[in-house]
Amino acid sequence: MAEPSIFFEEVNERQGVFHRRAFVLGGFAGLGLVALGGRLAQLQLVETQRYEKLSASNQFNFKLMPPPRGLIVDRNGVVLASNRPNFRLLVARDKGIDVPGTLKTLANFVPLDDARQARLTRDINSAPKRAPVEVMEDMTWEQFSAINLRNPELPGVTADMGEVRVYPHGGAFAHVVGYVAKVNKTDITETGPNSEPIMLNPGFRIGKQGVEKAFDLDLRGKPGARKVEVDANGREVRADPEGDIPAVPGKEIKLTIDADVQLRAEQVFGEESGAAVMMDCRTGDILCMFSGPSFDANRFVRGLTGPEYRALAEYERKPLFNKALTATYPPGSTFKTLVALSALEHGYDPHTVHVCNKAWPWGGRVWHCDEAHGAQDLKGAIATSCDIYFYQVGLFLGPDKIAETARKFGLGEIFDIGIPGQKSGLVPDTAYKRRTFKKDPVWHPGETPSMAIGQGYTHLNPLQLCVQAARIANGQKALHPRLIRSIGGVEQKSGAAWGDLPVDKQHLAFVREAMAAVTTVGTAAAVADLGLGPNIKMAGKTGTAQAYSYGGGRGAHGAVGQWKLRDHAWFIAYAPIEEPRYAISVLVEHGGFGAQAAAPRAREIMRVALLKDPELRARIEKPLPLPAAPTGPESGDIVPDLPDQPLDPNSQPGLPAGTPTA
Known part of the structure; x- marks a missing residue:
């Protein structure tokens, strides 16, 4: 009887299947152990420093x-x-x-x-x-x-x-x-x-x-x-x-600011509203840029209350407003210097005489001047600030030629001085009239006389007028103002590195002579003496600009009437006359006449800058000769008089009253 072979075949088959499964599962387990060991090795050996840092970060924090x-x-x-x-x-x-x-x-x-x-x-x-x-x-x-x-x-x-x-x-x-x-x-x-x-x-x-x-x-x-x-x-x-x-x-x-000059500007302005800008005529550096009345910046650091801010914002003299850069005003008679220069550039004979009888009928109306100046040539008209003379010079030129010259001297321009807030103002011409007045785009002849005396559409800021004065004084360079001297020790571009003035130097010399006459025999003669001796004199030009038309009794000529209706007072100047170092423009908002309100303040600010200049101070403080030594038996008891003491920039005379008008 044969043995059943099927029994052994089933056992062998089951054993084979078991061994194959055990081998596969063992392989998977081995791979898992290898992967786990590799990962542990990576964490503990390769990435040790990383996880040490992560662990430390849970223990330590960094506070900015x-x-x-x-x-x-x-x-x-x-x-x-x-x-x-x-x-x-x-x-x-x-x-x-x-x-x-x-x-x-x-x-x-x-x-x-x-x-x-x-x-x-x-x-x-x-x-x-x-x-x-x-x-x-x-x-x-x-x-x-x-x-x-x-x-x-x-x-x-x-x-x-x-x-x-x-x-x-x-x-x-x-x-x-x-x-x-x-x-x-x-x-x-x-x-x-x-x-x-x-x-x-x-x-x-x-x-x-x-x-x-x-x-x-x-x-x-x-x-x-x-x-x-x-x-x-x-x-x-x-x-x-x-x-x-x-x-x-x-x-x-x-x-580039000089703290002493700026602080002196704050003193002389007091509670008056306005601005003062001073530049170095050789480099364009701004020594003073004051706007008043001002505000205490320390209060803004902590934060103002609502009532405090409203009090500043609603005050009529606008202490939050930078009048040196942001505000623009008609320049008044200070603009006549450039009208005269433009006339010379276009062939005008400076010996031409016009007669001022305080009134001049032209164009169906009567044009006025503050005084009857009589017969005047161009230089005399600048010195006495004769409006009637410049009405006729303006008609000789027309607005476009005046505007062309004015722009060469920085008027209507925004300068890159590093801080924002400048307004370009306006130097008008016929193109401006066409752009702005669509219903009446034609420049009428009657608009030119007003422009010639710094009124009408013309509006400028004190920085621009200081640039104008500095370029006239320099006579060579188209100076640009510079406020930032260095950043982190890196020197910034000089204000003298902008090329030359594209005007005739002889014509500039004529204007400078006329500005010197303003302070010696003209409208500012009584208030422009610096008191620094015969070698240090100042040249300048006064200006009185209407804030409102006088029609209907609205405006106020001079320092009379309601404050906000009064004229603006201007003065631009440079010193010394022979070797100009510093130029200045001063605006007293609604201050009245330029000779009374602006020129005396410009003088006091200019004195500080001149007295701080080592070369000029040496010229001012020339020692007096010693007195002859006394002889005789009692000479030992004689004490000679001391020489005059040096001028103190902090002991300034007060602002004189009753000075001539501009």
Whole structure:
């Protein structure tokens, strides 16, 4: 009987299947173990440093620290904007913190009324978790110490010391230097430098006006970081100073401004409204750019209240308005210098005589002058500021020729001085009339006489008139004003590197002679003496510009009547006459006559600049000869008189009254 073979075949088949499955599963398990071992090796050997850093980051945090803002200094290194310590109180929202209760406790140590507590509660609750919100700054040392002593009892509360911007000279430089203020929502962008996390730091401020705004990125620097150890909830346990990352301070901005000259301008203006701009006639450097009345920039750093801001904004003399750059005015008789130059450039005979009888009938109306000057030639008409003479010179030229010459001297131009806010003003011509007045595009002959005396459509700012005076005084270079001398030690382009003036030098010399006559025998003779001896004299041109038409009794000629209806007072000048160093333009808004209101102020500002110039001061302070030594037995008892003391730039005479009009 044969054995059943099927039994052994089934067993062998089952055993084969088992061995194959065991081999496959063992292979998978082996691969898994190899992969696991490889991954462990990678984590523990290859990526050790990375995970050590990740582990440390759970233990340590870095808190961004604002960098010291760069200094702003004048041409001599006098600080115009710097930083000072600032004790701050911060509160951050965190788990388990009763924000209203915490603020009520803090009110025992610092002044926090109920309204302020309610507003701070909203701000803290709406801020990101553990993001500090500034509750108070400029705490006293006593307040700072009291809160720090109780810090363990006040979770989420921090009293630290930061820096805040300070302007040592208050309002004298406010329109030039500007100010910084806290970051608001509109300042933050999605990209660029204003998207960086430091913008959210409660102590961080950015430039809002003037140099502070124009060079904000240079002044900011680069933020640093403070290393601190934290617990599992992210709360600070202790500081680790060795791991701090130092901040990079902002760059220093050096201006061409001279602090002494600017401060003198602030003194002589007092509460008057207007502007003064002074330039170096050789380099184009701006020594003074004052606008008054001004405001204290330090108040803007902390933040103005609503009533404080409204008081500044609604004051009729507009302290927030930069009258040196942004405001434009009719230039009045200061414009006659360029009308005369334009006439000479186009073949006008300067010996031509016109008679001024105080009234001149032409074109169906009577044109007036302040005085009956009699027979005048061109030089005499500039010296006496005769309107009737220049009415006729203007008709000889026409508006286009006058405008062409005026633009060569910077009028109607916006200069790149580094800060925003300039208005170009207007030097009109026939093309302007066609562009602007669609219903009446023709330039009428009766519009030219007004333009010839700096009235009508012509509107300019004090910076442009200072450039005009500086270019006339230089006689060679088409000077451009320069306000920024260096950024981080890098010198900026000189204002003299802009080419030559495209006018005849002899014609410029004639205008300079006429401007010298203005201050010696003309309208400013009584107020333009600098008092610095016979070698230091000033040349200039007065101007009185109508703010309103006198028709219907609306305008006020001179310093009479309602302030806002009075004429504007102008004076442009340069000194010394023989070797011009400095040019100036002064505007007294609604000040009346230029000779009475603007020229005396220009004189006082010019004196400071001249007395600070070492070469000119040496000429002024020539020592007097010593008296002869006495002889005789009693000579030892004789004391010779001392020579006159040097002139003190701070002891200035008052502004004279009853001076001639412009």
